[in-house]
Every structure is written in structure tokens, then in C-alpha cells.
Amino acid sequence: MSGRRGGTVLRLVLPQLARTAAVLLLVGFGAAFLLDLAPGDPAFALLGEQATAEQIAATHRALHLDDPFLTRYWTWMSGVVRGDFGTSYLTGEPVMASVAARLEVTGELVLLALAGALAVSVPIGVLTAHRADGRADRAWSLVSSGLIATPPFVLALFLAYVLALKVGGLPATGWAAWADGPGANLRHAALPAATLALALVPTYSRMLRADMIATLQEDHILAARSRGLPVRRILFRHALRPSSFSLVTLTGISIGQLISGAVVVEVLFALPGLGQLVVTSVTAKDVPVVQGVVMFLAVVYCAAGAVTDVLYGCLDPRVRVRPT
Amino acid sequence: MTTGRMTILGPPSGLPAPLLAVQDVSTTLPTAAGPLHAVDRVSFTLAAGEAVGVVGESGSGKSMLARTVMGLAPPAARTTGSVRFAGHDLLTASARDLREVLGSGVAMVFQDPATALNPVTRIGRQLAETLRLRGGLDRRAARDRAVELLRTVGIPDPARRARSYPHELSGGMRQRVCIALAVACGPRVLLADEPTTALDVTVQRQILDLLADLRAASGMGMLLITHDLAVVAGRTERLLVMYAGQVVETGPTTEVIRAARHPYTAALLASVPRLEQPSHTRLATVAGLPATAVGATRGCRFAPRCPRARARCRQEDPVLADPRARHGAVPGRDREHAVACFHPVGGGGGAAVRDTAERIR
Numbered sequence: 023m024s025g026r027r028g029g030t031v032l033r034l035v036l037p038q039l040a041r042t043a044a045v046l047l048l049v050g051f052g053a054a055f056l057l058d059l060a061p062g063d064p065a066f067a068l069l070g071e072q073a074t075a076e077q078i079a080a081t082h083r084a085l086h087l088d089d090p091f092l093t094r095y096w097t098w099m100s101g102v103v104r105g106d107f108g109t110s111y112l113t114g115e116p117v118m119a120s121v122a123a124r125l126e127v128t129g130e131l132v133l134l135a136l137a138g139a140l141a142v143s144v145p146i147g148v149l150t151a152h153r154a155d156g157r158a159d160r161a162w163s164l165v166s167s168g169l170i171a172t173p174p175f176v177l178a179l180f181l182a183y184v185l186a187l188k189v190g191g192l193p194a195t196g197w198a199a200w201a202d203g204p205g206a207n208l209r210h211a212a213l214p215a216a217t218l219a220l221a222l223v224p225t226y227s228r229m230l231r232a233d234m235i236a237t238l239q240e241d242h243i244l245a246a247r248s249r250g251l252p253v254r255r256i257l258f259r260h261a262l263r264p265s266s267f268s269l270v271t272l273t274g275i276s277i278g279q280l281i282s283g284a285v286v287v288e289v290l291f292a293l294p295g296l297g298q299l300v301v302t303s304v305t306a307k308d309v310p311v312v313q314g315v316v317m318f319l320a321v322v323y324c325a326a327g328a329v330t331d332v333l334y335g336c337l338d339p340r341v342r343v344r345p346t
Numbered sequence: 347m348t349t350g351r352m353t354i355l356g357p358p359s360g361l362p363a364p365l366l367a368v369q370d371v372s373t374t375l376p377t378a379a380g381p382l383h384a385v386d387r388v389s390f391t392l393a394a395g396e397a398v399g400v401v402g403e404s405g406s407g408k409s410m411l412a413r414t415v416m417g418l419a420p421p422a423a424r425t426t427g428s429v430r431f432a433g434h435d436l437l438t439a440s441a442r443d444l445r446e447v448l449g450s451g452v453a454m455v456f457q458d459p460a461t462a463l464n465p466v467t468r469i470g471r472q473l474a475e476t477l478r479l480r481g482g483l484d485r486r487a488a489r490d491r492a493v494e495l496l497r498t499v500g501i502p503d504p505a506r507r508a509r510s511y512p513h514e515l516s517g518g519m520r521q522r523v524c525i526a527l528a529v530a531c532g533p534r535v536l537l538a539d540e541p542t543t544a545l546d547v548t549v550q551r552q553i554l555d556l557l558a559d560l561r562a563a564s565g566m567g568m569l570l571i572t573h574d575l576a577v578v579a580g581r582t583e584r585l586l587v588m589y590a591g592q593v594v595e596t597g598p599t600t601e602v603i604r605a606a607r608h609p610y611t612a613a614l615l616a617s618v619p620r621l622e623q624p625s626h627t628r629l630a631t632v633a634g635l636p637a638t639a640v641g642a643t644r645g646c647r648f649a650p651r652c653p654r655a656r657a658r659c660r661q662e663d664p665v666l667a668d669p670r671a672r673h674g675a676v677p678g679r680d681r682e683h684a685v686a687c688f689h690p691v692g693g694g695g696g697a698a699v700r701d702t703a704e705r706i707r
Contacts, residue, residue, distance in 0.1 A: 241461040248416055249476050249527060250448035253441075259475075263466050338466050339511045 042324040046317060050102070051095065053316040057309050058091050064111045067306035085111060098313065107317070108310035112303070117314035120299065125318075127197060127295035131287070132280045134211055135218035136273065143223050147230030147269075148257050154235050166224035174283060178217040178290045185213060195292040214287045218280055229272055233265040263337055270337065274330035278323045364391035365567050366415070366452070366535050371427035371437070373407075373414045373591075380641035384410040386591035387427070390584075392535060392567040397558075399578030399599060400571045401614065402588035403636045408571045409457070411588070412537045415569075416454055417444045431535065449480045453533035455557075457540035459520035463512040469523045470496070470508025473530060481531045495526040500556060518549035522556065529560055536561070539571045554581060575618055579603055587611045590637040590647040593666060597683030607683070607690035610648045646687070654689045664688050 065081040066073065073081075082088050086097065101108055107117040150159040169177075186194035192213055198206035237243065238261055246256045285297030296315060303311040335342040373385040385407045392398055400408050413419050415429050417436040429436040432451055434443055456462035464472055473492035477483045483491055489508075496504035499522040512520055521541060528536060538557060542550035558581060561568050570582055578585060578599060585602045587595040587610065595608040606612045613632040634651035645660040646652070652659065666684040 241456050241458060242464045244413075244418060245454070245456055245462045245524070245527070246464070247418055248448055248454040249530070250445040250450065250480050251476065252445070252479065255475075255479065260464050260467075264464075340465060340513050 038328060042321075042328075045324055046320050047099075049320040050099065050313060050317055053313050054095050054098065054309065055091070057304075057307065057312060060307065062307045063087075064307045064309070067308070068111060098310070102317070107314045110303075110308055110311045112306050112308045112311070117310050120311065121296070121314050121318055124294060124296045124299045126199070127293055128281060128284050128288070128297065130200075130207075130211055131215050131218060131284055131293070131295065132277065134215035135222065135280055136277070138215060138219040139222035139226055140273070142219070143226035143230060143269075144262070146223070146227040148234055148262060150227065151231045151234030151238060151261075151265075152253075152257055154231070159231075162227070166228060169220060169224045174217060174221050175286055175290060177220055178214070178287060181213055181217055181220075182291070197293045210293075214284075214291045214293060217287050217290075218283055221283065222276055222280075226269060226272065229268045230265060233268050234261055237261045237265040266337060267334065270330055270333050274326045274333075277326045278319065281319055281322065364393050365431065366392040367428075367430040368392075368415060369428050369430070371411070371414055371429060372425065373410050373419050374424045375410075375420065376422055377640060381424075383591045383639040383643070384423070385414055386639060388586075388588075388591075388593050389427075390586055390593070390596070392569060394534065394567055395561065395565045396584070397561060397568045397570055397582040399582035399585045400569060400588060401573065401575055401578055401585060403573060403614075403632070405636050405638055406588040407591035408573075408588055409539050410591075412454060412539045412569070412571055415537060416448065416452060418448075449476065449533065450531040451533055452535045452537065453528040453531070455521075455524055455528045455536065455538045455541045458544045459517060459524045460512075460544065462524050463520060463527075465512055468509050468511055469515070473508070473523075473527060476527060476530045491530075495530055496523070498560075499523070499526040499529075500552075501526075517545050518552065521545060521549075521553050525553070525556060525560070529564070529566075532564065533566060535567045535569070537569045537571070540573065541570075542577060543572070543574075550577070575603070575614055587614070590639045592639075592647065592686065594648065594687070595683075595685045596666065601683050605683075607685040608648075608687050609652050609654050609689075609691055611685075612691045654691070656689060658688050662688070 063078070064085070064087065065078045068081060069077055086094060089097075098108060107121075109116050110120060113120065146162060150156075150162050153159055182194045186192045191209075193210055194213070196210060198210045200207045234257075243256060243261055246260050251260075281296065284295055285300060287293070288295040288297035289301065296318075299311065300315050302308075303315070368391070369389045371385060371388050372383065375382045375384050388407075388411055390398060400411065402408050410419070410423075414423075414425055415436065417429070417439060419425050425437050427437065431447060434447055436444060436447060436452070439447070463469065467475075470489065470492045473495055474485070474488040477488040477491050478485060481488070481491070493504045493508050496507060501507050501519060501522055507515075507519075512523070515523065521544075525541075536557070541557065542553050545553060554577065557568065557570070560566070570578055572578055580599075582599045585596065585599040586593045587602070587608060589610050595602060595606065595611045602611065603615065606615055610632070613630075616630040617632060632651065633653075637647050637650065639647055645662060646655070646664050649655040649659040664686040666686045668682060668684055
């Protein structure tokens with residue numbers, strides 16, 4: 023029995039892995055190709071404007087910049103397959119190490135933003151659906167329309183102005199690592215994470231509200247009420263789970279968007295995250311770093327998709343794939 | 347319009363006091379065309395151990411009557427009248443009082459077991475939840491009792507089945523689970539809203555038998571709502587026939603079927619297929635479309651479809667009355683045969699229903 027089940031898991035997982043590999047290959051090629059088309063020379067970024075022709079030629083040789091594009095791509099790709107993402111032209115650091123160092127910041131921001139957005143959106147979505155067209159529902163519809171219409175950088179500046187300058191207590195810029203103490207770390211992460219989260223809350227809460235309203239019309243909700251179960255239990259235990267499909271899908275998609283959104287927020291709040299790394303690397307044409315980050319994002323996208331698929335099964339036993 | 351359709355004079359001596367007393371209950375829903383009188387001045391009582399049938403076409407207000415009685419009419423609905431149960435009026439009770447009554451006092455079985463169960467929770471957990479929150483059992487006791495209940499409603503291998511999701515069960519099994527959920531906290535009144543409509547004919551009988559057994563064992567009163575006269579024949583003591591939200595005929599089931607007086611009841615009886623008819627006989631139908639009462643109405647609501655309608659039927663509202671009294675002079679008593687018609691039919695014609703009821707039994 024266990025052998026058969028193992029085979030089934032393999033049958034389910036292998037195509038998924040093959041698809042992921044194909045996506046990564048394409049994304050890596052695309053990123054390298056686009057950067058190759060872009061004007062500029064990394065040697066200038068390294069040596070400065072006053073570099074002599076010999077110095078530049080020497081750098082080109084050292085970095086294999088004169089090789090044909092496909093040769094460079096092949097060298098890079100064969101390194102990736104062995105787990106070697108190369109070294110930065112600019113700093114000489116291994117790409118993996120600099121991505122990992124920056125990931126700590128961006129990863130924390132993204133996770134905090136997601137958790138915060140869900141923690142706010144789920145109760146709002148459930149309660150506005152429970153009293154649809156009530157006063158709170160209409161008020162929230164107004165507020166969320168306003169939030170959707172506000173660009174993130176405006177929101178960021180507004181939050182920084184109010185919470186950091188007027189109210190005080192939160193730093194407007196800069197970063198403190200977790201190692202410097204959780205308090206300092208969270209205080210520095212609060213404003214950028216809130217900026218990211220506030221952009222998600224309106225869509226999250228309204229998507230959940232719409233699905234909840236449909237679920238609350240269903241017979242099994244009426245049946246639960248007819249058994250005298252408490253309203254809160256019916257809302258959060260009986261109605262929320264079958265209503266959360268769209269929200270889960272949206273959350274999966276927004277992980278990728280959040281990392282991209284982090285670029286703006288990290289620049290605004292001067293945070294040493296992936297976003298800043300990408301901006302400086304693209305400007306300097308530091309190809310290995312850009313490719314490393316792009317590959318990492320592609321992996322995150324694919325993983326988020328896979329996790330979403332698994333979550334569907336957890337939410338609803340009817341969509342679970344079973345051995346046949 | 348000034349008086350109620352039926353005056354309850356209290357139970358005749360010798361009969362137990364009613365568990366549930368529904369009096370002059372109306373449910374009005376706002377629609378684009380005007381207020382819809384989904385339930386219109388309905389009165390009846392239900393005693394312990396008694397089974398009362400409610401029959402009518404789709405849209406006659408049967409399900410809305412059940413929801414109203416449970417105090418679960420849609421938020422937009424306006425309800426009047428009273429539903430007395432255990433010292434409460436369920437129509438005006440606070441949400442808290444109502445919750446105390448629902449499940450443990452009055453419970454309900456729904457039409458479609460495919461949608462009446464939470465699709466994402468194992469059935470054992472659904473039962474245990476109700477037992478824990480409403481029956482006051484602890485986690486472990488609730489789990490054991492859930493299995494026991496599944497056995498009571500005839501689920502084979504209940505301990506294993508408790509771990510099934512609703513979609514893994516057949517329709518009949520699901521309805522058994524729904525019934526187990528409804529009776530989990532020992533209600534004294536069970537409202538069964540078309541409990542067999544979504545099921546195979548072969549399973550219908552088993553479910554009706556199960557409901558009858560549970561009623562006999564616990565002495566609960568049961569309201570059996572159906573569009574199928576054959577379902578209530580022989581399984582209920584009394585009958586309410588509903589049309590466009592109103593009770594048009596009521597009385598002991600055998601008498602209503604044997605000697606139907608309302609032209610609508612007679613038409614329903616005539617539309618039941620009969621065994622002795624040759625195959626491919628065209629089935630008798632009730633001519634015209636079922637009516638719904640929107641806005642202010644005048645006269646008998648069945649008049650547009652009624653072959654016996656006269657001018658008076660379109661002018662005046664008929665009230666429920668003893669059919670033997672001329673022109674509705676004597677208000678009918680709850681337990682006696684009463685009909686709301688100025689020109690009742692002579693009675694008789696229930697043979698088809700008796701045949702069909704025999705087959706279902």
C-alpha cells in the first residue's frame with residue numbers, strides 16, 4: 023500500500039517539478055537576454071569614468087564579458103545547476119550570500135505585511151458580510167475605495183508623516199536586524215510593512231465579503247442556525263472556510279506582488295532589502311546579481327502557486343486528489 | 347380581513363396540551379412588485395407525539411412557514427402573529443432565548459441533504475460540535491454520542507463513517523446524518539421540510555420510517571412538509587393544505603383525503619398517479635399556474651384556477667369553517683375538518699392517494 027501511495031505522490035509531484043524547472047529556465051534566459059540588450063558596461067561601474075582602455079579590457083577578460091551571449095548564459099546556467107549563482111561584478115561577493123543577506127529584510131516585510139493584511143481583512147470581511155449593507159459595511163466600502171485609489175508611495179509618506187513625525191515613536195527610515203533586539207526590529211519594520219499591508223486590505227476584505235455573502239445564503243448555514251449554534255461560531259467556523267478560496271488564491275498571487283512592491287517601500291524607507299539590491303544592481307549592470315534575484319523571485323512565485331494548490335485541498339476535502 | 351382565519355378554542359378535552367401553538371402567523375417579503383404574502387394568517391397546533399402534514403405546491407409558502415416557525419425568517423421578512431413554544435413566543439424572542447430553543451426544543455430537517463451539511467467538515471465533528479455547544483457534553487462524550495446517534499439513524503459502521511465527509515455519502519445516508527443532527531439535542535418538535543423530495547423513491551420510505559420511529563421513541567411532535575400527498579397519507583394524523591400562503595383546508599388526514607372539500611385539495615388528489623390506470627394515461631394536473639399573493643388581494647386566491655369559482659369567490663375572502671355549515675357560519679376548530687371555500691366540492695376521490703400511500707408504506 024505504502025509503495026503505491028509513494029508512487030502516486032511522485033506522479034503528482036514530478037510534473038509540477040518539471041513545470042517549475044521549465045519556468046526557471048525561461049525566466050533566467052529572459053533576464054539575461056534583456057540585460058544584454060540594455061546599454062552600459064559593468065566595467066565602468068566598477069572602475070569609474072576615468073578608467074583607461076587597458077583597465078577596461080582587463081576587467082572584460084576577467085569577467086568574460088567579451089564572450090558571446092550564449093556562451094555566458096551557458097556558463098552561468100551550468101553554475102546554477104551545480105548551485106553556484108556566481109559572484110557580483112560590483113562587490114565580488116557570492117550572489118547567493120548577498121541575496122540571502124537582503125532576503126532577511128524583504129522576507130520579514132512581506133510576511134509581516136501578509137499576516138497583518140489577513141489579520142485585519144478577515145474579521146472585516148466576515149463582519150461586513152454578516153451585516154451586508156449595514157452602516158459599517160457601507161462605511162468600509164467607502165474607506166476601502168479610498169485606500170485602493172491611493173498609490174502606495176503616497177500612503178507610505180502619509181504614514182511616515184503621521185506616525186513617525188507627528189505621533190512619534192516609530193522610526194521613519196532605516197533598519198534594525200532581529201539580532202539587535204526584536205523590539206527595535208519590529209519598530210523599524212512597522213511602517214514599511216503597514217504600507218504594504220494597507221494596499222492589500224481593501225481587496226482582501228472585499229473579496230472575502232463577496233464570497234461570504236454567497237456562503238451565508240447556503241442551506242448548511244441555515245441548518246447550523248436551526249441547531250442554535252452561536253452566530254460567531256457559524257461565521258468563523260462554518261462560513262469562513264468554504265468562503266476563503268478566492269482569498270487564498272489572491273494571497274498566493276500577492277506574495278510575488280509584495281516582493282515587487284517592496285522595491286518602492288525599501289527605497290522610500292531606506293531599507294537594505296532585495297528591492298534596493300535590484301535597483302543598484304540594474305543601474306550598475308551587475309548581471310549575476312540581477313539574475314540571482316530574478317531566479318529567486320521565480321522560485322517564490324512557483325512555490326506560492328504550489329502551496330496555494332495544497333491549501334485548496336486543506337480547505338475543501340472535495341478537491342483533494344486521491345489515489346485512484 | 348378583520349378576523350383571523352381560524353380561532354383556536356383550546357384543545358378539546360382529552361387531548362394533550364399543544365407543544366407548539368402557531369396562531370395567525372403571517373410572513374411578508376418585500377419584492378419589486380410589492381409585498382409578497384408568503385405565509386398568510388396560518389394557525390395550527392402540534393401536540394407531543396403528534397404528526398401533522400403540510401401539503402401544497404412549490405411556492406405555496408410551506409418552507410417559509412417552517413422558517414418562520416423556527417424564528418429564522420429572512421431578515422427582510424416581516425412576521426406577525428405568534429408561535430408559542432415552552433413559554434416563549436419564537437417570533438418575538440430575543441436572539442439569545444431563540445438560540446436556547448433551537449435545536450433542543452424545536453429542530454428542523456431540510457429538503458436537500460446535499461446542501462444542508464457543512465461540506466468541509468467530517469460528519470462526526472459536525473455532530474460532536476452540536477452536542478458539545480448545545481448539549482453540554484465534553485469533547486470525548488460528544489464524540490461517543492455522535493457515533494451512537496449515527497447508529498440510531500441507521501448508518502452502518504458508524505465509528506468509521508463518522509470520519510467521512512458529506513460528499514463521501516449517498517443521498518439517503520446524508521439525510522440520515524441531517525436527521526441525526528436535528529435530533530441530537532432531543533428536540534420536542536421536529537419540522538421536516540420536504541425530507542424525502544431530493545431522494546430516490548426507494549430511499550424515501552426508509553427515511554419516512556426512520557422519522558416515524560424517532561417520533562415514536564421520543565414522543566416529539568412532527569410537522570411533515572411535502573408537496574406529495576402520498577407522503578403524508580397514513581403517516582400524519584392531521585393535515586394542512588396550503589395555497590398561496592394560506593391554509594385552505596385542514597382536518598384529520600384520513601378525512602381530508604377521503605372527503606376533500608376544497609377544489610384545490612380535490613385537484614391535488616386527482617393529480618396523484620394511480621396504479622390501475624393503463625400506462626401512458628395522461629396525468630391529471632391542476633390547471634393554471636400556482637399563484638403567489640403580491641400586494642393587496644381580494645377574494646379566494648384559487649379562484650382564477652378554480653372550475654367552481656363564482657362572482658362571490660372573486661369578491662370575498664373565504665374563511666376556514668366547518669364544511670357542513672352553510673357559508674362558513676361556524677368557525678372551524680383546530681382538530682376538525684375545515685375548509686376555506688364558498689362552494690366546496692362534495693368530497694370523495696382520494697382513492698389514488700390511498701393507493702400510493704399503500705405502495706410507499
